[in-house]
Amino acid sequence: MKSLAKTLQTACVCALALTAPAFAADEYNVSSGLTASGAPLGLHGIDPVAFLSLGNRFDGAASFAADHDGVAYYFASAANRNAFEADPSAFLPQNGGFCTFGVSKGKKFDGDPKFAAIVDGKLYVFLNEAVMRLFQKEQAGVIADAAANWPDIRSVPATEL
Structure with missing residues (x-):
């Protein structure tokens, strides 16, 4: 009987652990696998506070992690983590971190922080260099179209778009 109870308990814990990341994966671009907190990793582990504050990519560390809305973000320092926790919306990549x-265009592609732009204090990420160059040619229109599309596709799995 103890063995059955233990098995059921383990199954419940596993099911709960997988529930939040599955939801987050629909609305946020995350890396495969889970962090120590059980949440998927956002922004490829790049520190969003350092990125927006300094305009450059810095790898974050698991020792300075913070979870927001079912997604873990890594930071280069405790100060950056604390700034994020105080106002996550100021630092989150736009469009859930998907390619702007x-x-x-109504699709969800990987947003790679190697290809990113900061516009009006907001972080936009792109699939690759070629796509980022397209964005640069029609920046205002792309941002406006993405802002109009995002509410409709935010909770739709990428495979269904």
């Missing part, structure tokens, strides 16, 4: 150009 893709979202402008």
Whole structure:
């Protein structure tokens, strides 16, 4: 009987652990696998506070992690983590971290922070360099189209778009 109870308990814990990341994966671009907190990793582990504050990519560390809305973000320092926790919306990548150009077309593609732009204090990420160059040619229109599309596709799995 103890063995059955233990098995059921383990199954419940596993099911709960998988529930939040599955939901987050629909609305946020996350890396595969889970962090120590059980949440998937956002922004490829790049520190969003350092990125927006300094305009450059810095790898975050698991020792300075914070979870927001079912997604874990890594930071380069405790100060950056604390700034994020005080106002996550100021630092989150736009469109859930998906490629902004893709979202402008109604799709969810990986947003790679190697290809990113900061516009009016907001972080936009792109699939690759070629897509980022397309964004640069029609920046205002892409941002506007992505903002219009995002509410409709936010909770839709990428495979269904």
